[in-house]
Amino acid sequence: MKKPTLEMLAKMAGVGVATVDRVLNERGGVSPEKAQKVLLAAQSLGLKRVLPDVYQHPWQIEVILSANISHFFQTMAGEFSQLADTLGYRRITLHRTFFPENQPEKLAEHLYQCCDKRDGIVVFAQDYPVIYEALEHCKAQGVPVITIVTDLPDAARLCHVGINQLQAGRTAGLMMSKMLNQPGEVIMVSGSFDYRAHRQRIEGFHDVMQQRAAHIILREVLLGLDDRAIIGSLLEQSLQRSKNVVGIYNTGLGNSEIGKVLDNYNLSGKCTFITYELYSVTRSQLQNNILSLTLDQNARQHAQLATELLLRHLESGLIPDTYREGKVDFRLVTPENAD
Structure with missing residues (x-):
């Protein structure tokens, strides 16, 4: 009789080859029901080796x-x-x-x-x-x-x-558009675009602002690369080139740095600031009228x-x-x- 193979056992037990390997070598992570099927298949095919007891490893x-x-x-x-x-x-x-x-x-x-x-x-x-x-x-x-x-x-x-990241970005754009009644510029600060979440947040925000806030100019996205020093430096440079920033939208790290820069330029409480997560920094910024709104992901x-x-x-x-x-x-x- 042909020597039983893992593939033969898997086919008879109705499971994958990886599952058979886990059961026979006691690597864990297989439900008792599946383990029992594998062991019964091994017995039926006459697998010549000591078979393990059925045990649910973590x-x-x-x-x-x-x-x-x-x-x-x-x-x-x-x-x-x-x-x-x-x-x-x-x-x-x-x-x-x-x-x-x-x-x-x-x-x-x-x-x-x-x-x-x-x-x-x-x-x-x-x-x-x-x-x-x-x-x-x-x-x-x-x-x-x-x-x-x-x-x-x-x-x-x-x-x-x-969360639905595109929806979150669109929601941030909607709230920003409703909070801004005067013309001006809005700066977008983003985490790494290697992550789809940041791209979707920016896309959603940008689309809604374009639709609902024709009086607002959206500046180029500042790619802070999730580096606090870079975020602070890029925002400083952007504010130096602009005379009428009325809003800032941040998709990632850097809320402390953004708050400091706003304070340096006497924009705290005057510039609508929207970001993500509720924690000690954003809670304090909300209470001190630095941050306007945060979207918490839970x-x-x-x-x-x-x-x-x-x-x-x-x-x-x-x-x-x-x-x-x-x-x-x-x-x-x-x-x-x-x-």
């Missing part, structure tokens, strides 16, 4: 986030840890990795490595070809991936968890949904809708509801 989950020191990602990292503690070590083992936002190649390499030792991945990733290729490899290896915060359209991912809900959807898929095979089930609602925060 799922090995990799969470890859930005290494920048923004409040949002620091908070989200903490939320993932709390969720893992709540679920217990017998159900999930969480591994967190942080990558600088200018290293897509290294992040892609890490994704390849994760396929050999993780059951599922949650990743905040750049919109780069090497990332798409790495996600295709993950899918081929049977490792589901959830993109978080910024999406990678048409990538081989299980689903996406996050870091906790990101972590909760990503964990729930990934576990549901790993344990029962359910495939979530690409966007609907992972949608996070953003919140508009003003000085009146900042507490």
Whole structure:
């Protein structure tokens, strides 16, 4: 009789080859039901080796986030840890990795490595070809991936968890257009365009401002590269070239620096300032009439949904809708509801 192969076992058990490998080598992350099917198939085909007992090892989950020191990602990292503690070590083992936002190649390499030792991945990733290729490899290896915060359209991912970034940008544009009654210029400050989220925020804001605020001139986008010093310097230079800035829209880091520059140019409270996230800095700026409005993404809900959807898929095979089930609602925060 022909020696049983992993492919033969997978076909008989109705699972993937990667699942068979995990069961036979006790690498964990396989539901008891699937493990039982693999072991029964191995017995039926006469696989000559000691077969393991059925045991539900904790799922090995990799969470890859930005290494920048923004409040949002620091908070989200903490939320993932709390969720893992709540679920217990017998159900999930969480591994967190942080990558600088200018290293897509290294992040892609890490994704390849994760396929050999993780059951599922949650990743905040750049919109780069090497990332798409790495996600295709993950899918081929049977490792589901959830993109978080910024999406990678048409990538081989299980689903996406996050707010509608284009909608957030359009909402910021709508609010800015309603707050500005006098002609003037609006400066847009953006995080790295390597991330689709920042491009969508700028696109949505720009489109609505063009439609609803014909009296406003939109200046060129300042690409701060998520570097606080660069953001402050670029804004200084932009204000020096302009005599009538009435609004600033920021999609990423740098709120402290923007506040300082506005104060230096005597624009605090006179210039409409809209940004993202509610934390100590933006809360203080709201209370002191520096910031007009912030859009908060709810870091906790990101972590909760990503964990729930990934576990549901790993344990029962359910495939979530690409966007609907992972949608996070953003919140508009003003000085009146900042507490």
